[in-house]
Amino acid sequence: MxxxxxxxxxxxxxxxxxxxxxxxxxxxxxxxxxxxxxxxxxxxxxxxxxxxxxxxxxxxxxxxxxxxxxxxxxxxxxxxxxxxxxxxxxxxxxxxxxxxxxxxxxxxxxxxxxxxxxxxxxxxxxxxxxxxxxxxxxxxxxxxxxxxxxxxxxxxxxxxxxxxxxxxxxxxxxxxxxxxxxxxxxxxxxxxxxxxxxxxxxxxxxxxxxxxxxxxxxxxxxxxxxxxxxxxxxxxxxxxxxxxxxxxxxxxxxxxxxxxxxxxxxxSFELTNKQWDELNSTLGYANYLLNKNGKISFLSSVKRHGLMLFRLAMILSTLRKHKTVFNSEKLVCEDVDFQIAKNIVKTLLDHALTVFELFENKALGLTIKDYSTLANLPYQFERGQAIAIGRDLDIPERTMDYFLNRMLNKKVLIRIKPGFYRKIKNS
Known part of the structure; x- marks a missing residue:
């Protein structure tokens, strides 16, 4: 993919x-x-x-x-x-x-x-x-x-x-x-x-x-x-x-x-309290998901992506105010620049996951969203459970079926018997 x-x-x-x-x-x-x-x-x-x-x-x-x-x-x-x-x-x-x-x-x-x-x-x-x-x-x-x-x-x-x-x-x-x-x-x-x-x-x-x-x-x-x-x-x-x-x-x-x-x-560049909360929740959730899915060695990358987000926001904020930034001793990040930095980091965190897997010769190509869906599924489950969980996550039935088949092909899940699945540990 x-x-x-x-x-x-x-x-x-x-x-x-x-x-x-x-x-x-x-x-x-x-x-x-x-x-x-x-x-x-x-x-x-x-x-x-x-x-x-x-x-x-x-x-x-x-x-x-x-x-x-x-x-x-x-x-x-x-x-x-x-x-x-x-x-x-x-x-x-x-x-x-x-x-x-x-x-x-x-x-x-x-x-x-x-x-x-x-x-x-x-x-x-x-x-x-x-x-x-x-x-x-x-x-x-x-x-x-x-x-x-x-x-x-x-x-x-x-x-x-x-x-x-x-x-x-x-x-x-x-x-x-x-x-x-x-x-x-x-x-x-x-x-x-x-x-x-x-x-x-x-x-x-x-x-x-x-x-x-x-x-x-x-x-x-x-x-x-x-x-x-x-x-x-x-x-x-x-x-x-x-x-x-x-x-x-x-x-x-x-x-x-x-x-x-x-x-x-x-x-001095600063984030607002709301932006700090959003940075912590965004990267904290990614850290939780990858930890739960056994990607312990990747957690240092997740944590440093927080600093990358901060630095990107600093660059974007300076560029947006490049004609006036030097008139003050404080530069407060605008929400538009924080959201740009956050979206870039969320996308490139998935890229980093792919590159990480190249070292392991196991390129699953899973995204943070994939890991989020996996984290919500129990270790062993049936299709009906997955559909119900997907409904709570705003994932349509057809999309969840596609997800399950994709995870089977990537050997992240195995089919125990028709309609029943189990996770492969440390996928």
């Missing part, structure tokens, strides 16, 4: 600055570009923070898009244009400072500043990644459309690189000490955003395991239905230039970025 698309209501409600970039795309391509854009922008909002579970967080996200080769996942590179002008400015200013130092201190480069950037490639070494994170006050964005670029490096440096990614996600201090070149680096409050894509076969070399803590830090968008032929004819002359549109949005993001830095004050 193909994984779900992001709801149309999400696109209808997006902040204008982001919505205009999505208007000429559709289907999987549009989903890929939306999520890539949000992940890139998560590294472009300096001095905006929020408190989640008694800890201060910035908006940084990790995203991994998984799909077959030549299926359109490479479209994520368009999103890089949103940060390109910021990257060029930081790099240019940094290079000017380096050139000035070298000119004024000929022959003595001991105190020469390191090159600062915003965007880094995926084939960076762990030692260089430490340096980038230390030099960059406002964080970096790693964008890589070929996961193999990272996997090749991980073969030599898995321990160091994995440690950096796991700790940077929560802005925890990272440190590196090497005897070979007498190097010692400490980075306090690192800020890193990841935007990666790859194929299903590249997943395990990249993450190694779904139990090492790195897996649960990613948002996943997975699909395997992009194998049909795509119309490659040039678009009409009067159609919108997509690249130009994203460059124009990037100009607005650049202005926002510069203003947030110039103001040099922290803006």
């Amino acid at each position: 193909a994984n779900k698309f992001i709801k149309e209501s999400v696109y209808e409600s997006l902040p204008i600055i982001l919505k205009q970039g999505m208007e000429t795309f559709e289907g999987r391509e549009r989903d890929v570009i939306l999520m890539s854009s949000l992940a890139v922008l998560s590294g472009c909002l300096p001095n905006i923070t929020g408190v989640y579970d008694d800890k201060k967080y910035f908006s940084n996200l990790y995203l991994l898009i998984l799909a077959p080769p030549a299926s359109g996942k490479g479209r994520m590179n368009i999103a890089a244009l949103l940060a390109e002008r910021i990257h060029a400015k930081i790099k240019s200013d940094s290079q000017a400072a380096i050139d000035k130092y070298k000119s004024e201190n000929k022959g003595n480069l001991k105190g020469c500043p390191k090159l600062d950037v915003k965007i880094v490639p995926g084939n960076v070494s762990s030692a260089k990644l430490y340096t980038h994170l230390k030099v960059s006050k406002n964080g970096i964005v790693m964008i890589e459309s070929e996961a193999d670029s990272i996997s090749a490096m991980l073969k030599q440096e898995w321990g160091d690189f994995s440690d950096v990614l796991r700790k940077a996600y929560h802005h925890e201090k990272i440190s590196l000490s090497r005897e070979t070149d007498d190097k010692f680096i400490e980075v306090f409050n690192p800020k890193l955003s990841l935007v990666l894509s790859g194929t299903k076969n590249q997943l395990k070399p990249l993450l190694q395991s779904h139990e090492n803590g790195l897996f649960s830090r990613f948002l996943y968008y997975y699909f395997n239905d992009g194998t049909e032929w795509k119309d490659v004819a040039p678009r009409k002359e009067d159609s919108i230039d997509r690249m130009q549109t994203f460059q124009q949005i990037g100009d607005s993001i650049y202005d926002l970025y510069q203003t947030l830095i110039t103001n040099n004050r922290t803006i």
Whole structure:
């Protein structure tokens, strides 16, 4: 079964600055570009923070898009244009400072500043990644459309690189000490955003395991239905230039970025009490369902999706008020942005479940809604009971019959005798 698309209501409600970039795309391509854009922008909002579970967080996200080769996942590179002008400015200013130092201190480069950037490639070494994170006050964005670029490096440096990614996600201090070149680096409050894509076969070399803590830090968008032929004819002359549109949005993001830095004050992002209650109930219920259905190893992913929802809401709220957000020290999330973030997380939690099962070579393709229905069914039951339970859950009789047959085919249920079913434990 193909994984779900992001709801149309999400696109209808997006902040204008982001919505205009999505208007000429559709289907999987549009989903890929939306999520890539949000992940890139998560590294472009300096001095905006929020408190989640008694800890201060910035908006940084990790995203991994998984799909077959030549299926359109490479479209994520368009999103890089949103940060390109910021990257060029930081790099240019940094290079000017380096050139000035070298000119004024000929022959003595001991105190020469390191090159600062915003965007880094995926084939960076762990030692260089430490340096980038230390030099960059406002964080970096790693964008890589070929996961193999990272996997090749991980073969030599898995321990160091994995440690950096796991700790940077929560802005925890990272440190590196090497005897070979007498190097010692400490980075306090690192800020890193990841935007990666790859194929299903590249997943395990990249993450190694779904139990090492790195897996649960990613948002996943997975699909395997992009194998049909795509119309490659040039678009009409009067159609919108997509690249130009994203460059124009990037100009607005650049202005926002510069203003947030110039103001040099922290803006506190907050959810309302009602939104906190809804976040807790939504993810709490998903945690309960998966726990009851034996998906214990997946619970860390469920819990971190709460933080992902919070960060997505922070990004969307900032974009909606990008012309005025810097006029106040507080940014309260509007309900429309909270609902967008919640809908995205609910959809991508199902995607994460599918990716999780790829590690177990047991791709059941069940959704949170499937687990909810299963949780309401007893361990052993007859069809009449299932129909009655379905009626209480607003599931029509025909839909419940289809569900039971689908669970039989997936070997989640077995038929004891005609009309009688039993669950297979830890399905």
